[in-house]
Amino acid sequence: MEIVYSISAFGILFSMMLALIRAAQGPTVFDRILAVNMFGTMTVLFIGVVGYLTNRPDFLDIALVYALMNFIAIIAVLRYRDFSVDPAEEAENHEHS
Amino acid sequence: MIIHGITIILFLFLYVIAIVIGRSRNLFAAVMLSGIFSLISACLFVIMDAVDVAFTEAAVGAGVSTVLMMIVLNLTSDRESPPVQPKVFPLLVALLTGGVLIYATKDMPAFGDPEALIHQSQTTNHYLWHSFEESHIPNVVTTVLASYRGYDTLGETTVVFTAAVAVMLLLGHVRESETPPKLINDPIALVGAKMLIPYILLFALYVQFHGDFGPGGGFQAGVMFAAAFVLHGMVLSPKHTLKAAPALIIEKLVALGVLLYAAVGIYCLFKGGNFLEYDVLLSHGEKPNPHGQHIGILLVEAGVGLTVFAAMLTLFYKFALRGKA
């Protein structure tokens, strides 16, 4: 049984590595966000599989936290980085502040 | 053997991502990449069996700290100004410090070495072998954190309190007239967040009160509780959150948590025990009752959770409601 979990863990690690390559390469900011998002999902799965590998499935609590928390970071990115700022609106914002 | 292989691969990932972060001039990209850094370190903590630490890293690193960084970048520029001249001296200092630290690891015991000094110490053995009979709590981390080392945790909670107070003093009161950042007003994100927020709150409560039995406790639960409010502020606007959780009340809660913690300690003094000696909490007369440990730890963790939650939310308010300079 352990061999199955090991193969799965290393497979997920490999796919984390691929996401890491994309995060390092860019080229746009969106690619990096995409890579972070995918890396988060991989982490959830990885922590789950490692829990089985070490015979302690109560690690799943942590995976659950990640499944909930990753979302907040991505929404924050899109909320606070409005990438398409109109020049007119930007000028208006400047006047206000 | 397999675990060793996984650990080595994860450490390699950590090096790669650290170098990529160092080379990135775009601070926004650096914040995103530090999210990956936090994910990898949480995996490492899980592998090393430090489940409670991994929990904290999960709650703080992945969620709240990315949000706070993003808000700060919104207030400033997201581009690091290029260095004026090549700096040789900082490089030398960094190399020297790194070299000394690597040299120092020669004296460290191997990972999980049973002969290591920390595993031989009387205190550790006492904690590990006697904590259950003394407090009837299965998670030894919680017992150490809240009972054996209750003083330290009180100090840590005070540090969180102090940090929140410092931010309040530096950034001043929330000024209503500031221009809020632009909204995305995305209905899909709104619906998704509405679905998730109750579950985040519920899970935070589970983490708070289940800390006796599994990984978790006040610190983690407080951050998660705050994260739910932060998510609310993300999809609507911080002003809406301000209506749901007024800043005045939240500011009071920061102090209330520490007060609750210290009050439990002082109550123990009144009952005839030492400061934070929970055994006396339920006792009538002479005989200490070990079930008092349950009540004491529960109250103390509640205090920690309250302070951390309120401090996190205060940080969010102070930065998010600040207009662009």
Place this chain on the structure above:
Amino acid sequence: MSILEIIGSVFLLSGTLVCIIGGIGIVRFPNFFARIHAASVPDTLGAGLCLLGMVVLTCGLSPEQGYDAKLIALIIVKLVSIGIFIFVTSPISGHALAKSAYRDGLGVEPEDDAKSQTQEGAS
């Protein structure tokens, strides 16, 4: 190996394979919108298969290994809720990402990457 273990392993390993395929896609696809498609594959099918495999494997755990019915039920509930959360959050973040990339002016041609206003190194 019991029948549950075999079924669970098949699900888990095929989920892993899907994750790797998605990873290859995210590296090799030529432009952002193709890559976002590749990233959605492990987020949905990969995670789903892996979690399903873990559920089946959990059902196969026996009391001799220290798992009674209550603990198994708790683990399955946690796995299912992880699945639900991933299924809710991942499409939403994908949607929000694609939306802001589109508004930023990213197109579907590989060379469009260079036109992005947020291209690093530009400005």
